[in-house]
Amino acid sequence: MVKKILIFFFLSxxxxxxxxxxxxxxxxxxxxxLLLILTIFYNLFEKRGKNFGISxxxxxxxxxxxxxxxxxxxxxxxxxxxxxxxKFLLKKYLQPVIHLNYGKIFKK
Amino acid sequence: MKTLYRNLILxxxxxxxxxxxxxxxxxxxxxxxxxxxxxxxxxxxxxxxVSNFFETISEIKRLKSENxxxxxxxxxxxxxxxxxxEFKEENENLREALNLGLEKEFKISLAQIIRKDPSQxxxxxxxxxxxxxxxxLPVITPQKILVGKVYKVYKNYSQVKLxxxxxxxxxxxxxxxxxxxxxxxxxxLKIIFDLIPKxxxxxxxxxxxxxxxxxxxxxxxxxxxxxxxxKSDIQPLYQAEILxxxxxxxxxxxxxxxxx
Numbered sequence: 001m002v003k004k005i006l007i008f009f010f011l012s013x014x015x016x017x018x019x020x021x022x023x024x025x026x027x028x029x030x031x032x033x034l035l036l037i038l039t040i041f042y043n044l045f046e047k048r049g050k051n052f053g054i055s056x057x058x059x060x061x062x063x064x065x066x067x068x069x070x071x072x073x074x075x076x077x078x079x080x081x082x083x084x085x086x087k088f089l090l091k092k093y094l095q096p097v098i099h100l101n102y103g104k105i106f107k108k
Numbered sequence: 109m110k111t112l113y114r115n116l117i118l119x120x121x122x123x124x125x126x127x128x129x130x131x132x133x134x135x136x137x138x139x140x141x142x143x144x145x146x147x148x149x150x151x152x153x154x155x156x157x158v159s160n161f162f163e164t165i166s167e168i169k170r171l172k173s174e175n176x177x178x179x180x181x182x183x184x185x186x187x188x189x190x191x192x193x194e195f196k197e198e199n200e201n202l203r204e205a206l207n208l209g210l211e212k213e214f215k216i217s218l219a220q221i222i223r224k225d226p227s228q229x230x231x232x233x234x235x236x237x238x239x240x241x242x243x244x245l246p247v248i249t250p251q252k253i254l255v256g257k258v259y260k261v262y263k264n265y266s267q268v269k270l271x272x273x274x275x276x277x278x279x280x281x282x283x284x285x286x287x288x289x290x291x292x293x294x295x296x297l298k299i300i301f302d303l304i305p306k307x308x309x310x311x312x313x314x315x316x317x318x319x320x321x322x323x324x325x326x327x328x329x330x331x332x333x334x335x336x337x338x339k340s341d342i343q344p345l346y347q348a349e350i351l352x353x354x355x356x357x358x359x360x361x362x363x364x365x366x367x368x
Contacts, residue, residue: 017144021151024224025159025357058122062129066140067223069230069259069267073130 005055011038012059016067035060039079043086057083138236138262141222145234148222152360159357214326215367216248217241219266221359229273229295231256233362236264246325246365253353254318254329255362268362271331272297272352279321280331280350282314291316291331291350299332299350306344310334316350326368 015034023029039060043053061079065072129136217239223232235241247255247268256276259269269276276293280301289304304310314334318325335349 013144017147017151020223020225021148022155025155026162063140065129066137067225069225069228071130072133072136073126076126076129 004052008052008056008059012056012063015060016063020067035064036079036082039083040086043083044090048090051087053087054080054083134262138264141232141262141265145222149220152222156357156360214365216363216365219247219362219364221362222265224356229256229270229293229297230259231268231270231356231362233266233268233364234264235364236262236266238263240366241266241364244324246329246368248329248363248365249354249359250361250363251353252329254325254331255354255359257324258364266364270297270356272299277302278324279319280316281319282310282334283317283330285310285314288319288321297352297356299352300347301334301350302347303345304347306339306346310337310348312337312348326365 012035015038019032019034023032023034039053039057042056046053057079058076061076062072064079065075068075217235219233219235219239221231222234224230233247241258241261243258243261245258247257249255254271256268256270256273258266260267270293271278271291272293272295274293274295277290279288280291281288285308287304287308287310290302292300292302294300301310301316312334316331316334318327318329318331320327330353332350332352335351337346337348339346
């Protein structure tokens with residue numbers, strides 16, 4: 001668990017530096033919000049019942065806030081709300097459907 | 109019940125941490141800027157080199173035709189230089205005759221750009237309050253082109269708000285003409301020369317410089333070149349696009365004017 005959180009911490013840190021110091025020199029790539037994409041996709045495809053995506057959202061928001069020109073808490077809250085919202089949607093609407101379909105396939 | 113308590117404590121801890129971070133924002137940001145500076149410098153230089161390489165490949169064709177155009181322009185400029193030299197001599201003689209002193213030089217400090225916010229018109233430079241940097245000081249390129257002004261100062265670093273940032277506005281003047289109007293940032297490196305009186309004629313390619321009006325910047329700093337002009341017959345004022353003279357992707361160092 002600690003290993004995974006540390007990986008998220010350094011990954012978010014690396015990506016935010018890459019975003020602001022390397023990719024800014026390229027016309028299309030400088031518009032890609034790497035941390036936001038990573039947070040959305042990780043939370044979308046994370047195994048059911050696991051909540052590591054939330055910690056990724058926290059670190060992404062934290063580093064996005066540190067290296068942005070606005071307040072840190074604003075970004076942390078945006079990323080956390082986004083991650084929790086994705087988890088909520090998956091739990092409530094999408095995953096029951098997927099599990100139901102798996103059930104049908106295996107019965108056949 | 110146990111899980112509920114655990115979750116409540118966790119939420120409380122998180123909320124407190126978030127607010128604490130905001131409270132010690134300056135220290136936290138300064139700390140991370142400091143430990144990241146070598147990596148950011150490395151990335152910035154690597155990014156510049158890689159983008160230059162790709163630009164060179166894609167722009168060879170364009171450069172060929174531009175080269176021919178520039179050769180012609182060069183000849184034109186050479187003849188202008190010859191004329192200007194004559195004027196320079198005349199000017200120097202007149203100055204001596206009128207006993208005028210040379211203009212006061214600015215007190216400046218050199219800083220390096222280490223980060224640019226992709227979504228906003230801000231840059232981060234490696235000089236802060238310990239180097240005597242204060243808020244609202246003008247920032248220029250080595251060619252004396254206005255870049256922006258210091259927005260927030262940390263101990264070792266400062267955030268610079270570019271003149272293209274939305275909400276930035278100050279007085280500007282067309283070089284060589286008595287046309288004063290407002291320079292206004294539009295975001296995404298776009299600037300406009302706004303509120304130009306209809307009877308004054310601004311031409312594409314005219315240079316815009318700062319004035320002493322407003323007291324934000326010293327006079328005579330170049331801002332940009334006039335691009336597209338938007339004129340309407342009905343309105344008494346019109347506006348024109350200003351093309352910035354600095355290229356942020358190629359810019360590595362800037363000067364902060366400490367006194368003017």
